[in-house]
Amino acid sequence: MLVDSEPKFLVAFERLLRRLRCQTLCAQRLSEALQYLSSAHIALVVVEPCLVDGDGLELVRIARRMRPPASAIVIKVSWNDPRVSLLDLQYHDMRPDRNVYNHLAALGMVERITNDAAVERAMTTPPQTTRARLRGECIRRLGLSGKDYRADWGLPEGVRGGAPTPTIIGETPCKLTMKTPNT
Numbered sequence: 001m002l003v004d005s006e007p008k009f010l011v012a013f014e015r016l017l018r019r020l021r022c023q024t025l026c027a028q029r030l031s032e033a034l035q036y037l038s039s040a041h042i043a044l045v046v047v048e049p050c051l052v053d054g055d056g057l058e059l060v061r062i063a064r065r066m067r068p069p070a071s072a073i074v075i076k077v078s079w080n081d082p083r084v085s086l087l088d089l090q091y092h093d094m095r096p097d098r099n100v101y102n103h104l105a106a107l108g109m110v111e112r113i114t115n116d117a118a119v120e121r122a123m124t125t126p127p128q129t130t131r132a133r134l135r136g137e138c139i140r141r142l143g144l145s146g147k148d149y150r151a152d153w154g155l156p157e158g159v160r161g162g163a164p165t166p167t168i169i170g171e172t173p174c175k176l177t178m179k180t181p182n183t
Helices: 007-019 030-039 056-065 082-091 100-106 116-124 131-142
Strands: 044-047 071-074 150-154 165-169
Touching: 030 056, 044 056, 056 071, 082 100
Parallel strands: 044 071
Antiparallel strands: 150 165
16 A cells, blocks of 8 residues: 555556556555555555654554554655655666666666657657757757757747747857747
8 A cells, every 4th residue: 555645656656566566555645544454455555654634654553553464664755855856867867877767677667658769760850849859950050069058948028928939048149939830
């Protein structure tokens, strides 16, 4: 059973456990979790200590008094936790031996949504409605290759609503507009 007040963590944990072929029950509140404990056999409780309506550690104490006792893992993670930021950086690390994605893929824990040929193609010809295409076009047109520059994405001055307009700031600032297939 997964018990966490943050829906994003519940979804992530549940997806991971289902890949490992574990049956899962999810609860965001202590009251839900207690109902599950009384109506189903629970072998493992993964719980956040501070729940909206109570103490997750109380749930651990109750689960351990059950017969047979349930194992428990207490997890305290916040989106503001520096370890979560580090995990995000490591996920995007380009070095294959340090990249979290590669480690998860090797364990069969990631679902691919594209193939290697499409990735190779996108490295030289990015999808035409992406920032990557626009950034590459600006670098090519302005001859910024090998130079320092910054790309900002915001609305044109004086415009409210609408799509963000990229601005490349370097020796020669420029603004480009990306046309989408529907316009």
